[in-house]
Amino acid sequence: MDRRNFIRSSLSAALAASFPGTQALAASLVHMPTTIPSNIDAITGDGAEITLQKAAVQELSDSLKGKLLLPGSSAYDKARWLLQERYDRHPALIVQPTGSADVQNAVDFARDNSLLLAVKCGGHSASGKSSCDKGLQIDLSQLRHARVDRSTKTARIAGGSLLGELDHEAMSHGLVTTAGSVSHTGVGGLTLGGGFGRLGRRFGMTIDNVLEMDVVTPDGKLRRVNANNDPDLYWALRGGGGNFGVVTSFLFQLHEMQRDVVTGFIGYPLSETKQILEFFAQxxxxxxxxxxxxASVGGRLGQKPxxxxxxxxxxxxxxxDKYIEPLRKAGTVAFERITTMDYVAVQRSGDNNDTRAFTGHMKSGFVNALTSKLISTVVDNFEIHPDRATRFSFGQLGGAIGRVDNADTAFAHRDADFNLMSFVSWKSTSDPEEHIKYIKSHWSNVERFSRGFYVNDDFGQSSELVSATYRDNFPRLLKIKQKYDPTNLFRLNANIRTV
Ligand SMILES: Cc1cc2nc3c(=O)[nH]c(=O)nc-3n(C[C@H](O)[C@H](O)[C@H](O)COP(=O)(O)OP(=O)(O)OC[C@H]3O[C@@H](n4cnc5c(N)ncnc54)[C@H](O)[C@@H]3O)c2cc1C
Structure with missing residues (x-):
């Protein structure tokens, strides 16, 4: 028995001996490792079938403070669950770390066995890459914590936290930073790919507010990464996605802001779409x-577009008001909802109805200008269908996002004006293929107006498209990937391929 397990068993034995009848209490205070019943079939990152020896998996389980989950329990099913439920993945084993030490043990185990490895934070991955079949999944759901330091205006956020935890804790001090627009999105995935949000034009992207990260790299080392320590990795992690390791904590810069914001949606008849988009562009x-x-065109299932x-x-x-009034004159107002609201409530307002949370398929790309040609192409290819909802939206970049140089972080689209997202969702009773085909054909007309895509909207794009999307930053990213992850252990992401 190794030192760690000896201490753990001695402690439970001592507790049980000194308080007879308290074995149950001892078990709840001291982690009881999962008993591994047999050898486990698994696959490597390259897809080769392997067998993990029972003793080796038991050793991993014994080494953890958190849990090792195997198929057959409700905890396993909860851990592997992804927002896009059509990705019904079954990992061979799941590690639920309670801290960086568990993450190190899991990464060591995955590397030593060349296992396929997935990392899950909020589970919003559009391509289902935060879980996997027959590999090892690291589920960070037990690593959720937010601590705000009022004096330095910073927040230390555990790597498995959700955006809602960050917003809620920060605003209780009158502070904010840029976070995405749905509170159950993971801080981990959103931040590493870039991070857009309602405050992005004011305070920059989420990555622009990351001062420091604790990262377990593929060699199993826990590194504190910032502008002075491993500066190349600090650069790459800000936009390079999950390619470089597991981030177990983020240190964010916060900003003072009042609680109340003014938020609204103004709807116009579909027949006025071109006019509205032309207005919006200016x-x-x-x-x-x-x-x-x-700006958006379309709607959700069951709604009139x-x-x-x-x-x-x-x-x-x-x-x-000065900025809202012209919106009322842009077309015939068919619907208007404008209200002053608590910022944290606004951040939760899309939790149950954001289009991206529905089962569907998306195509997206950055565009420079919303030209009349692009507008016509989007609108002329818009088809209404009884079994599906289609929605196109143009999210604005610019402001503080655009004042950072493309070369300053791995994210390479500071100069884009909009992120165009084309999303289709469908009735559960209808055949997805037809609807996916439609959005793909729509995108084949629109794609030429875009250049590169947001890696957090990854739907399994080709490695050529991933390298193109990083533009001039790609050679530097590849070098850093080769240095820290030469065997491509972290490959379930918009992958910077080394092998
Ligand atoms: C409903 C919805 C709303 C969204 N809104 C926004 C938005 O407002 N702004 C925006 O920018 N994006 C938005 N997105 C896109 C979102 O940023 C991505 O889906 C992102 O990957 C989600 O992160 P996650 O942690 O929830 O996902 P997960 O599926 O848990 O993780 C996605 C990937 O991130 C990596 N990863 C996650 N955590 C870690 C970690 N701690 N260390 C290392 N790697 C990690 C892994 O590679 C993993 O495969 C939205 C998506 C959805 C579904």
């Missing part, structure tokens, strides 16, 4: 950093 350019504005402009004004609420 109007978005004039917006100050406090205004986050986007419309054209719409939505916004969040995070400046002084008294000054919002």
């Amino acid at each position: 109007y978005a350019e004039k917006m100050p950093d406090e205004m986050n504005i986007s 419309i054209a719409g402009i939505s916004f969040v004004w995070s400046g002084d609420p008294a000054k919002a």
